[in-house]
Amino acid sequence: MTPSSCHGESTYRSATIGSPVVAFIGAPNVGKSTLYNLLTGSRRQTGNWPGTTVEIGRGTWRTRHGRELDAIDFPGTYSLDPQSPDEALTRELVIDCTPDDRPDLVVVVADATNLARSGYLIAQLREVPLRLVVVLTMLDVAATRGLTIDAKRLADGFGCEVVAVDPRMIRPRKQGASTPHDELEHAIERALALPPLSPRNSGCGVEDEGDEFALVDDRFAWVDAAITPALHQAATMRRSATEAADRVLLHPIFGPLIFFGVMWLVFQITTTVAAPIQGWLDALISGPITVGAESLFGALRLDGTILADLVINGVIAGVGMVLTFVPLMAIMFVLLSLLEDSGYLARAAVVVDRAMAAIGLPGRAFLPLIVGFGCNVPAITATRVLGSARERIMTCLLIPFTSCSARLTVYVMVASTFFPANAGTVVFVVYLVSIALVIGVGLLLRSTLWRKVGREPLLIDLPTFHVPQPRLIVSATWMRLRGFLQTAGTIILLTVVAVWALQSTPAPGQQGSFGQVAVTDSVYAATAGVVAPALAPAGLDDWHTAGALMTGFVAKETVVSSWAQTYSLDDPSALSSEEQGHSPLGLALRETFTESSGGHPIAAAWALLIFLLAYTPCVSTLAVQVREMGWRWTGFGVALQVGIAWLLATGVFQLLRLWW
Structure with missing residues (x-):
């Protein structure tokens, strides 16, 4: 990135000038800001509902090997088709910049319980020459729902590095011990050592509305083809405790x-x-x-x-x-x-x-x-x-x-x-x-x-009930x-x-x-x-x-x-x-x-x-x-x-x- 970057180098930079810029992007409520806080030591506001992070957060991520990364926590977004100012900001600072002003690497934080939702954002990012790493969170919740994910197959489908990390369960690492930090850091190092990924051919540059719908269909088809081989659903599942509780907590009278x-x-x-x-x-x-x-x-x-x-x-x-x-x-x-x-x-x-x-x-x-x-x-x-x-x-x-x-x-x-x-x-x-x-x-x-x-319906992802972590x-x-x-x-x-x-x-x-x-x-x-x-x-x-x-x-x-x-x-x-x-x-x-x-x-x-x-x-x-x-x-x-x-x-x- 150049000093004239659209990220505002002179105003927001935290790490040493010249450090690689790593952008954290993802849908609201997937653990993005929690992961960012753990890696940078920041105390950025996090929450269990969408819309908590509405401004850019910037901090220094010092890896285990002493390398400084300039980490940026972007507002939560479901896609690069902005529906609000914060989503428009993410697109502007990641996609609409000149190639020299884009982040050196983009980390997409994805919810393992709903890969399709994050997959559409990944599909859009793959249409741009970027270095990309996908981080899977909430794997423990996915397991309770009978879902298992093959990260290697998913990486083959997305065409980029895929790492499984649960930021809620990360503990301070002990000397000589391997932690989820290390897997993510190794993936970051490998990605930064390579040139940006070649954009996938998806029919970009469409001009009329019909072609735009075709592009959306193409993205969903690509996401499905990438996820299906890597995702395994248990044949039988009992109704979860969360589903049972929601029948009462969301009841129009008892709620x-x-x-x-x-x-x-x-x-x-x-x-x-x-x-x-x-x-x-x-x-x-x-x-x-x-x-x-x-x-x-x-x-x-x-x-x-x-x-x-x-x-x-x-x-x-x-x-x-x-x-x-x-x-x-x-x-x-x-x-x-x-x-x-x-x-x-x-x-x-x-x-x-x-x-x-x-x-x-x-x-x-x-x-x-x-x-x-x-x-x-x-x-x-x-x-x-x-x-x-x-x-x-x-x-x-x-x-x-x-x-x-x-x-x-x-x-x-x-x-x-x-x-x-x-x-x-x-x-x-x-x-x-x-x-x-x-x-x-x-x-x-x-x-x-x-x-x-007018009034829009409330669209919100209801997280699975879990025991709160004392550290958090x-x-x-x-x-x-x-x-x-x-x-x-x-x-x-x-x-x-x-x-x-x-x-x-x-x-x-x-x-x-x-x-x-x-x-x-x-x-x-x-x-x-x-x-x-x-x-x-x-x-x-x-x-x-x-x-x-x-x-x-x-x-x-x-x-x-x-x-x-x-x-x-x-x-x-x-x-x-x-x-x-x-x-x-x-x-x-x-x-x-x-x-x-x-x-x-x-x-x-x-x-x-x-x-x-x-x-x-x-x-x-x-x-x-x-x-x-x-x-x-x-x-x-x-x-x-x-x-x-x-x-x-x-x-x-x-x-x-x-x-x-």
Whole structure:
């Protein structure tokens, strides 16, 4: 490849310049990105449903013999006839480039349980002069279905190297031991040592539609001729456990009930198990760590200084409070990874897809939406799997209403404070409201802006149920948890410092100097006080709450840190003896909500939960929305989210205050 390659050498290159470029291509859900991660040591997002990988990933693959390969993980594609932007990207960067700009070698990852599906892609690649290696995955699943594959015969049929590798079962290799890595590396070395394969004669260059159909028929015939001699099917097969389970899990009645039951169990386990760990960390941060910091500044004769105030009341109080939610996030990520790796989340997509018909979105739109419950940012990027610009914009507008994991920290804080005995159920209800919001706003958009948006059926490969691999669960959990910690270390820290600065600055007309002012007399309180009256109809007319929601525009985790900072500066001496042992922050919140709601704190708590769910997720989400659909639609989305959040929160409070 030349430096001017369409792969963007100067931007994306990871390996040493001059290293062979190896492209990983395959249909979604065949283990392509998992194999790429194992070979390069990357932590690329992988999933058990199509559409997860929507951007190019690039990393260095160092072989056992010390050779560097520039590995590229391309978006999943079923063929080189693009139906969406990500599939078009794969064709552009592999086929439509000049011969000098094409990858030095293409690795096609194929599912052994459905060779015909991957075979069509291989047939198209064989029509171009490329070096090609086919990697077979999921051979263990094929064996359970009575399928055996002769790799040598398959290689003869495809006219290229064929290697059997199961990336899920690969373990770190021991010194001197032969592993599936070695077989793949040997195949890569042999292929790179030879010139590109001669294109097969398939009638390329057809001009009319009739010839195009003939070309497709020719490809399928070639695939069948290549696969049939290499594939052996057992004469008799029992119905698999997966097929038996799917009769229940995909049932139109029992399927949704099981889905909601599983989700309720996830949130119940998360809140129940995490609560005591959070309490211990909270006591550690507010006790020994804070006291230790105060003692250290005292020993350095810096107590009472601006630096001491920033560290103790800013960083420790703010970031420390958010870090107490790390066990909560870790447990949630483990449970979701278990559901994902076992194969259940793909079934959930099928179950919930029936509701997608009501809002007129194509079935594939469910994939970005379900990613949004983890994080809205990659979910919006994942809309590239949709073929129509209108479908992508509509889905981008709906994704912020999916409740991302960042909001979970605030939900648990509020639910544990106001509903301590039923926190898990309350959080589960909030997620049900999130699903209802997606459907409701989708109906609104469909009936106003997009009355003619068509609907495509959901085409998804349901993976065989299997026991999740602990190594992959740990890897996926750490990858997601690391993202949360990186946020806590960057955006949250910056926001904490900004909030501290505003709280340390006296408002116009107030006495005091920087760092020597009561928080109630600060610029932060004055600014939040201007916003607070707008929240009065929702029972949230208080500057503490308004200020926390303002910082929530940056990142939802900062809502908790802002509360922690604000109340840590207030005088806690008013707490009665009966309240000892309860969270000081929780007690302060209950007192604030009781006052701002006129004696209806439970109704105000529900209003806050709904507002948190519906209004703009974070600045990162806004940035990626601007990139995907422009400033105009992003601005419209923000106005829609804030407007719906205010209307729903007001309605919920006004209704519930009649009972609570």
